[in-house]
Amino acid sequence: MDTQTKTDQKDIIFRSKLPDIYIPKHLPLHSYCGENISQFSSRPCLINGSNDRVYTYAEVEITSRKVAAGLHKHGIKQTETIMLLLPNCPEFVFAFLGASYIGAVSTTANPFFTSSEIIKQAKASKTKLIITVSTTVPKLKDFSQENHVKIMCIDDKIDGCLHFSSDLENSDETTLPDVEIRPDDVVALPYSSGTTGLPKGVMLTHKGLVTSVAQQVDGDNANLYMHHEDVVMCTLPLFHIYSMNSILLCGLRVGAAILLMHKFEIVTFLELIQRYKVTIGPFVPPIVLAIAKSNVVDQYDLSTVRTVMSGAAPLGSELEDAVRAKFPNAKLGQGYGMTEAGPVLAMCLAFAKEPFEIKSGACGTVVRNSEMKIIDTETGASLPRNQSGEICIRGDQIMKGYLNDPEATERTIDKEGWLHTGDIGYIDDDDELFIVDRLKELIKYKGFQVAPPELEALLVPHPNVSDAAVVSMKDEGAGEVPVAFVVRSNGSTTTEDEIKQFVSKQVIFYKRINRVFGVDSIPKSPSGKIVRKDLRAKLAARFLNGPTTNVVPNGGNVAKDNVPNGVSNGVSKANGGVAKEGVANGVPTDGDYGVATKGVANGISNGVYKQVSNGVVSNGVANGIVSNGIANGVHN
Incomplete structure (x- = not known):
């Protein structure tokens, strides 16, 4: 089957290897999910992991x-x-x-x-x-x-x-x-920052969610093969569309048992898998990382797990290999999505009832009953295989639009119905999608969205800050963390900790500022937009080139020689150094996916990363940000 077609001179469109199927888009979402309920009415539907209560x-x-x-x-x-x-x-x-x-x-x-x-x-x-x-x-x-x-x-x-x-x-x-x-009535309204800006209401319709679920679990050869004897682990939060769609709604559609876990904690998580003989494990990279690094995993029987799927953020091939060893009978693969797409754009075909061979690091192939194209970010021209460009998706599963924001909707969905993701990727000769970069400003902390403009709107009103900008910084445990560049008001002696505390009191844990750097000015375009790529380059240069003295200091201690937060002995006490008890990867665990440990956070010891994560590695150092024993600003 040729999955690449040309509709005219400008469009090269990619489709699923799986054939299109009939989707009952006329049904309300609850009717569609319960369409086959008579076949398994007495079977477990929900299992409350907190108290073992079972609901049929x-x-x-x-x-x-x-x-x-x-x-x-x-x-x-x-x-x-x-x-x-x-x-x-x-x-x-x-x-x-x-x-x-x-x-x-x-x-x-x-x-x-x-x-x-x-x-x-x-x-x-x-x-x-x-x-x-x-x-x-x-x-x-x-x-x-x-x-x-x-x-x-x-x-x-x-x-x-x-x-x-x-x-x-x-x-x-x-x-x-x-x-x-x-069919076009809205049923779910999750909030997303989209490709840019503040959080906006994403209008997901009955037809859209029915289509998205069907693309995954319907058909003779379902892309995501699930059935009524499966037990699906639901540790990802249901308020996130990934969990709501691919776990809850897909599970309901096929009659699977859905095991609800109130909050991720590694030992409880492993105990539940063993006790209830979990077969499907939808995770995110931080959970995969916790599994790969835990020294207690081998004490539990995980042999019943046949599918491990990861989404919400890219999963490095090193982590893929590490987790395969923990689940001996499981097929491991990734999916790719965004809230505005309902959310699934692509899914690993190793999960299919009749599975395909896949490559490590791929994010799946485009879902059936939809179209995908890759476009040049400058010209908008459609690109062929193996050329990187912005990923666009079209199909009935995508959002109706942003609530009360037609301008943002028009920026995201063009007149031909293509949803522009803001993600950069390519499709190879085997129809597999690879994500290589992001156009959008969004920071992904353990799969959670952090919108820089939201944090900037909190920073600028600070009495000792005249201007501010927020960008992402690579982090082994979280994937990315927000860091701030601030222009201090004249004569200001405000410290990094003061600014971080000012923000942390106003936001949930994953939006907290990880580092604060002082600058003379924030780079902006002629139209007044923040030029974030310049700040990201400044961030990379800061840790690549050695000593720096313009980190906003704490407690009067001047930050220098790449020792963050004015901490002596070259080791930060948090955010990438020695972690206090109850700190997960240098980040508090209130609601976090991280694993609280004593000792070294983020695997940083003696100035180098111990675990490779997310990208290029040289001489045992993650992310390639190292010079003479300096890893992400932590100096030996």
Whole structure:
């Protein structure tokens, strides 16, 4: 089958090796996912890893219908939005499906968000009801009262708040309203920074998510082969579209058991795999790294795992090899996606029912029932195989657009329906996609999105900062971390720690500034846009060329000789040096995927990385950023 076709003189279009299939795009999402429920109604659907409670498919269906009736009773109407501010738990699933039943929209958010982050999203999405845990209520009380937004807790009963069990789960499902749900109606509203700018609501429709799930698990030779006897590990957060789509919705469609893990912790994770005989493991690179480096993995039986899939950020070939040794019977591969694409653009064909041979480091092949092209970033011309350019995707699975932001939508989806990803890659002679770079500004911290403009908007109001810019810096444990370049106000003696603390109080853990560097000015284009490539070059030169003296100092200690944060003996106490107990890879573990350890964080010892990660390596040093024993600014 020729998977490259020319539609005219300018377009070279790539398609899946798998044939297109029939997709029932007319069905609402909940109807599509439950279409075959009669075949496995008594089988496990959700397993709560926190307490071992098992919900059958019949129980999940009836509970979701009760929740739908309860939402309607409490005034939630078709097209209105509820916010799911929850960790992985059965209530997340019941609420999401319940909202779908009545034609409502679910916007999902990280429960570790700060109050300002939650409020921004709640206001932008016009949220009517926030379903959450009791510990987050203090963040929301004032906003709730001032904006007449209801709060509902799934655990403790709190004065002034609704309760999930009594107010939703005990409702009469026969009172469900009769609503007509159209294929282009929005069902999910995750937030994404896209290729640039601040977080925006991504409108995912019933048709779009049905299409995306079908592209993965439907057909005689499904791209992602899953079935009703599978047990799928769900440790990735359901508020992230990767987990919601490829774990929850795909699992529901095929009748698999979905094992919900509240929060990643390596020993609990391994115990659950062994106890429930997990067969499918959807992970992200930080979890893969934790598995590869853990010295306790060999104590557990992981032989039941037959598929290990990694997404959200590229996985280096070294990590691929390391994790293969831990899962002796598993096929390992990667997928590629972005929220705006629903999210899956490409998936490894080694996961298919009739698998294909794949190359290490590839991110899969384009999903079926869609089209992909690679374009020249300067001219927009379509490129042939083995030439790098911007990846574009077209198909019914992509977003409807950004909520109330037509300009951003037009910048992302062109008039011909192509979604421009902002990622640079190429397709080889075997139709496999390789990601090589990013056009977009987005920083990927362990798969989580960090938008530089959001942090810059927090830095600039600091009384001792006159201008600021944020870029990414490579990090072994996180993939990338945000670092700031700041222009200090005249006479300012503000320190790096002061600036970092100023930001950290306002953001969730993965958005915290890792390093702060002082500069005389921020490079900008004639139109006023920050020229980030100049700052990235400055960052690389800083660590490649040896001593530097213009790091913003801490506590009066002048940072010099590439010793960060004014710490003596050439070793930073965090962010890439000796980690205190309870610190994962130099980053606090509140909600983090990292593994908390005593000792050396990020594998840095005696000035060099011990573990190769993400890129070119020379003489045992990661990322090729080294000179005379200097690794990422840590000097022996």
